Amino acid sequence: MLEVWKECTSLLKGELTSAEFNTWILPLQASDRGDILLLFAPNRFVKDWVQQHYEQRILTLCAQVSGQRIGRLGFEIGSLRSPDEEGDSAARRLSNVSASDEAERMRRRREGNLNPDFSFDTFVEGKSNQIARAASMQIGKNPGTAYNPLFIYGGVGLGKTHLMHAVGNVIVETNPDAKVIYVHSERFVSEMIRALQHNKIDEFKRRYRRVNALLIDDVQFFANKDRSQEEFFHTFNTLLESKQQIVLSSDRFPKEVAGLEDRLKSRFGWGLTVAIDPPDLETRVAILHSKAATVGVELPEDVAFFVAKRMRSNIRELEGALRRLVANSQFTGSPICMDFARNVLRDMLVAQDKQVTIENIQKVVANHYKLRVADLVSAKRTRSIARPRQMAMALAKELTKHSLPEIGAAFGGRDHSTVIHATRKVAELREADTMLEEDYKILLRTLTA
Amino acid sequence: MNQLALALRLPEPGGFERFVADGNAEPLAALQAWAAAEGQRYLYLHGPAGSGKSHLLQAACRAVADRGGSTIYLPLDQPDLLPAILEDLEQCSAVVIDAIDQKAGDAVWERGLFDLYNRLQERNRRLLVAARVPPTNLGLGLPDLRSRLSAGAAYALRALDETGCARLLQRGARQHGLLLDDAAVSYILNRCPRNPAALWRLLADLDRLSLERQRALTVRAIGDLLGLRPPAAGRTTDGIGSAPDLGDNSAGGQGQPQNQNDSRLENQRDSQVNA
Numbered sequence: 001m002l003e004v005w006k007e008c009t010s011l012l013k014g015e016l017t018s019a020e021f022n023t024w025i026l027p028l029q030a031s032d033r034g035d036i037l038l039l040f041a042p043n044r045f046v047k048d049w050v051q052q053h054y055e056q057r058i059l060t061l062c063a064q065v066s067g068q069r070i071g072r073l074g075f076e077i078g079s080l081r082s083p084d085e086e087g088d089s090a091a092r093r094l095s096n097v098s099a100s101d102e103a104e105r106m107r108r109r110r111e112g113n114l115n116p117d118f119s120f121d122t123f124v125e126g127k128s129n130q131i132a133r134a135a136s137m138q139i140g141k142n143p144g145t146a147y148n149p150l151f152i153y154g155g156v157g158l159g160k161t162h163l164m165h166a167v168g169n170v171i172v173e174t175n176p177d178a179k180v181i182y183v184h185s186e187r188f189v190s191e192m193i194r195a196l197q198h199n200k201i202d203e204f205k206r207r208y209r210r211v212n213a214l215l216i217d218d219v220q221f222f223a224n225k226d227r228s229q230e231e232f233f234h235t236f237n238t239l240l241e242s243k244q245q246i247v248l249s250s251d252r253f254p255k256e257v258a259g260l261e262d263r264l265k266s267r268f269g270w271g272l273t274v275a276i277d278p279p280d281l282e283t284r285v286a287i288l289h290s291k292a293a294t295v296g297v298e299l300p301e302d303v304a305f306f307v308a309k310r311m312r313s314n315i316r317e318l319e320g321a322l323r324r325l326v327a328n329s330q331f332t333g334s335p336i337c338m339d340f341a342r343n344v345l346r347d348m349l350v351a352q353d354k355q356v357t358i359e360n361i362q363k364v365v366a367n368h369y370k371l372r373v374a375d376l377v378s379a380k381r382t383r384s385i386a387r388p389r390q391m392a393m394a395l396a397k398e399l400t401k402h403s404l405p406e407i408g409a410a411f412g413g414r415d416h417s418t419v420i421h422a423t424r425k426v427a428e429l430r431e432a433d434t435m436l437e438e439d440y441k442i443l444l445r446t447l448t449a
Numbered sequence: 450m451n452q453l454a455l456a457l458r459l460p461e462p463g464g465f466e467r468f469v470a471d472g473n474a475e476p477l478a479a480l481q482a483w484a485a486a487e488g489q490r491y492l493y494l495h496g497p498a499g500s501g502k503s504h505l506l507q508a509a510c511r512a513v514a515d516r517g518g519s520t521i522y523l524p525l526d527q528p529d530l531l532p533a534i535l536e537d538l539e540q541c542s543a544v545v546i547d548a549i550d551q552k553a554g555d556a557v558w559e560r561g562l563f564d565l566y567n568r569l570q571e572r573n574r575r576l577l578v579a580a581r582v583p584p585t586n587l588g589l590g591l592p593d594l595r596s597r598l599s600a601g602a603a604y605a606l607r608a609l610d611e612t613g614c615a616r617l618l619q620r621g622a623r624q625h626g627l628l629l630d631d632a633a634v635s636y637i638l639n640r641c642p643r644n645p646a647a648l649w650r651l652l653a654d655l656d657r658l659s660l661e662r663q664r665a666l667t668v669r670a671i672g673d674l675l676g677l678r679p680p681a682a683g684r685t686t687d688g689i690g691s692a693p694d695l696g697d698n699s700a701g702g703q704g705q706p707q708n709q710n711d712s713r714l715e716n717q718r719d720s721q722v723n724a
Binding site for chain 2: 018019022023026027029042043044045046049077078079113115155156157184186187190218221251313314316317319320323324326327328331332347348357359360363364366367368370373445446
């Protein structure tokens with residue numbers, strides 16, 4: 001049966017466009033159950049699509065290839081174990097080493113989604129993060145007793161996730177029996193929804209309420225998800241009562257996270273709240289050196305400064321730049337030098353200096369206020385749309401070189417006086433309304449970062 | 450009477466071997482390594498339309514599958530795809546996302562992609578993403594996604610220049626078993642959009658038409674076959690066959706057919722409609 005499938009796919013390859021084949025047929029995995037050809041699709045969407053569009057054709061081709069009628073195909077969601085699961089193999093090898101502590105730790109880490117690469121050793125300390133780092137270390141060593149919860153906040157790509165994993169790794173390091181889970185809030189939400197759908201909510205509750213440490217990343221993603229907040233609230237209370245450690249992160253101070261219930265916000269502030277700020281130049285240079293060292297590359301000082309000066313907004317971009325440099329050096333076989341860095345990073349640096357467009361501002365503002373760009377350029381004048389529109393106009397005036405009439409035109413053909421009014425109104429409101437001022441700052445940061 | 454061409458097609462541009470790497474040798478090598486599960490797990494590829502992103506991405510997909518990995522190609526410019534297609538893809542050993550710029554600003558897609566990125570990272574899966582612009586220029590509304598996409602090595606693909614296009618035509622012609630001399634190549638390049646996808650299609654059309662009409666591919670024959678030259682007297686009525694659509698809808702083609710040729714194509718379509 002599998003041979004039949006193999007030939008069937010090679011026929012399909014000739015019939016479908018390359019994109020169709022690679023999107024819908026390539027991800028299928030076949031297995032035979034008796035005389036049924038069983039196809040595994042990675043998710044429901046792919047399965048439904050294939051059934052709807054290709055099932056008949058596959059049946060016909062299979063019959064053609066095998067010379068006999070194939071009754072039906074079986075479709076399932078899931079996967080046969082793929083032979084090249086990187087990373088997993090290392091864990092599997094280790095777990096063969098009869099339950100040694102290290103294997104146990106590895107297993108625990110995997111179960112808890114902990115990334116062993118994110119340790120305190122690989123975390124570069126600087127003025128911008130030393131308090132957060134110290135507090136995290138403290139908690140790693142004394143979970144549940146030092147500060148509970150620990151709330152780390154700061155912009156994207158500054159090391160919050162790294163610190164959370166580091167806490168988890170230290171806890172598992174010290175106590176191989178400890179049960180630690182790292183989970184991103186978005187995932188917590190989707191797991192919960194799935195558990196509700198499949199009647200497995202009790203299992204879900206048990207999973208998260210029986211841990212020694214729960215590390216929840218980016219709690220701002222809980223915004224406006226009432227059922228998840230409710231569930232998380234109870235998980236939070238259960239863990240705190242039994243003195244289990246909770247570490248939370250967010251892009252802003254607990255009280256400022258919009259769309260969260262007050263009872264959650266206040267609880268988030270019960271323990272210790274620490275900030276991570278963007279790293280200064282020296283720290284960025286140190287980060288580059290440290291990351292280069294982990295891949296065994298020597299980074300000249302002038303190159304490190306060159307890159308660190310230009311990649312200011314977050315550490316992930318620094319990392320991306322370094323990876324590109326290292327890859328290029330390996331490809332050409334030449335060492336990393338200034339000229340070489342300038343060349344390689346040209347594309348990225350052009351990107352950094354690129355100007356903000358009105359279109360981009362509209363997208364970002366619409367996204368921030370959960371609107372569509374179409375709303376911003378529409379004739380609608382309800383406040384829920386007019387305010388964001390004014391905000392976007394003010395940002396367009398601030399960040400682009402477009403004239404007032406041009407900006408007006410880009411917002412559904414409005415008059416230049418409307419744009420003047422909008423910029424004045426926003427300036428006024430920023431003084432009077434702290435929420436709006438906060439929105440403005442976030443949007444500005446998003447657009448210029 | 451025309452020779453009937455059988456509906457046999459060469460396989461679509463699939464593999465790395467069909468990629469003309471002029472000036473793009475480094476990204477090509479990076480993708481080959483990626484597909485062979487070597488080096489970095491996450492790569493980002495950017496370049497203008499027609500620079501070969503989709504070709505390379507799909508070649509990478511095939512290479513992953515050839516070595517037994519499970520993979521999926523997600524061209525996000527296809528309106529049929531909904532965010533639900535991102536669910537559970539961490540089961541695949543490698544995920545390939547094309548045209549991610551098409552979903553920038555769409556909050557639901559951005560969250561889905563962000564979550565997928567995290568899931569793939571946690572499970573040590575491979576991810577390959579492509580767009581026309583680098584991650585910071587995508588205009589993403591979700592800063593978390595933007596910073597994550599910036600964390601990998603980003604490779605710029607450059608569009609093929611004239612020499613590269615010429616090389617592509619010659620190599621493609623050989624694969625089709627066609628003879629195409631330098632004069633023919635420069636004739637084509639001066640008149641047709643210089644982007645790889647359009648050139649591959651043009652070669653396929655030439656292959657079919659030259660067989661149907663039993664003509665060797667001289668400059669004159671190419672002009673006739675593709676409808677690029679004013680018709681010789683009496684040729685319009687016998688209908689030269691369907692003139693291939695030379696414009697490429699996915700890419701702003703350079704060197705569109707000239708006005709004269711446009712009207713020639715128009716005439717031909719009209720005569721077909723009338724017939």
